[in-house]
Amino acid sequence: MSEALEIPGWTHTYSGKVRDLYAPADGDASRMLVVASDRVSAFDHVLEPGIPGKGALLTRLSLWWFEQLSGADGGEPVPHHLTGEAVPDTVAGRAMIVRALDMLPVECVVRGYLTGSGWAEYREQGTVCGIPLPAGLQDGDRLPEPIYTPAWKAPAGQHDENISFERTVELVGDDLAVQLRESSLAIYRRAATTAEARGLILADTKFEFGVDGDGVLRIADEVLTSDSSRYWDAEAWRTGATPKERMASFDKQIVRDWLAANWDRTGEPPALPDEIVERTLARYRELLDLLGA
Numbered sequence: 311m312s313e314a315l316e317i318p319g320w321t322h323t324y325s326g327k328v329r330d331l332y333a334p335a336d337g338d339a340s341r342m343l344v345v346a347s348d349r350v351s352a353f354d355h356v357l358e359p360g361i362p363g364k365g366a367l368l369t370r371l372s373l374w375w376f377e378q379l380s381g382a383d384g385g386e387p388v389p390h391h392l393t394g395e396a397v398p399d400t401v402a403g404r405a406m407i408v409r410a411l412d413m414l415p416v417e418c419v420v421r422g423y424l425t426g427s428g429w430a431e432y433r434e435q436g437t438v439c440g441i442p443l444p445a446g447l448q449d450g451d452r453l454p455e456p457i458y459t460p461a462w463k464a465p466a467g468q469h470d471e472n473i474s475f476e477r478t479v480e481l482v483g484d485d486l487a488v489q490l491r492e493s494s495l496a497i498y499r500r501a502a503t504t505a506e507a508r509g510l511i512l513a514d515t516k517f518e519f520g521v522d523g524d525g526v527l528r529i530a531d532e533v534l535t536s537d538s539s540r541y542w543d544a545e546a547w548r549t550g551a552t553p554k555e556r557m558a559s560f561d562k563q564i565v566r567d568w569l570a571a572n573w574d575r576t577g578e579p580p581a582l583p584d585e586i587v588e589r590t591l592a593r594y595r596e597l598l599d600l601l602g603a
């Protein structure tokens with residue numbers, strides 16, 4: 311499924327579900343080229359067909375957020391992984407050159423609202439990733455306080471697994487575990503404020519961090535994209551009568567919902583209909599427009 315490209319000066323090294331990684335052909339191990347494909351994944355499966363133009367849209371969104379977090383939003387610069395170099399023409403608009411970091415095996419999830427797997431757990435146990443929440447919350451409700459619910463980043467092919475904060479301490483040590491939690495919550499709050507000013511709710515998101523050669527923690531991977539985050543229309547959320555109306559999504563939820571309704575999660579997932587592909591793409595475009603990205 312991966313599309314290893316011929317890119318002058320770069321050698322293909324790895325393909326994740328959505329992105330393809332390349333290393334400098336001259337052996338320099340300190341940088342990487344990350345190319346965003348049009349592949350779309352849901353429930354840990356890569357789906358067919360891809361969403362044409364998705365790689366470019368998500369790259370634009372990620373770059374825009376990196377810029378905001380570098381201080382364009384008026385906040386303190388957050389160390390990140392971009393080197394700022396121009397990417398090769400072959401992959402213009404859908405790639406980034408980054409510092410190759412020692413990635414931490416923790417997916418740093420922050421939730422400001424209750425939905426998805428969090429809602430499923432809450433309905434059964436009154437908790438999200440073990441964190442007790444007030445009784446009586448509904449699907450799509452705002453949480454009293456954003457919560458940090460890390461997951462263990464499983465090796466390729468395995469499912470990521472929700473873990474406790476204590477487990478992240480075992481995985482990365484005290485200092486880094488605390489830094490991950492504090493940075494994740496701070497970046498979420500900052501981004502949610504930016505989104506809110508543009509009529510959007512940032513319901514939840516997932517960050518990945520890595521450590522550079524000097525021991526500096528840097529935010530890596532993609533940031534605050536519609537693959538890694540849930541975005542809702544703030545007006546619809548305020549006025550909607552049903553959970554579906556309240557959570558008018560600008561993200562992959564359209565794909566997840568269609569798949570949940572049309573696949574029993576055994577065997578290979580069915581092909582996405584054109585209409586779903588079109589609708590997803592249109593909503594991704596709308597999100598970029600609203601943010602001004």
Ligand code: ATP
Pocket residue numbers: 325326327328329330331342391408409410411412413464465466467518520530531532
């Ligand atoms: P998997 O790693 O399980 O394949 P995935 O399917 O989510 O996860 P992609 O998102 O498609 O993978 O690929 C991006 C990969 O690049 C991820 O493994 C991510 O952790 C890694 N990555 C992102 N930024 C950096 C960086 N600065 N240094 C090293 N690795 C990075």
Ligand code: MG
Pocket residue numbers: 326328
């Ligand atoms: Mg990923």
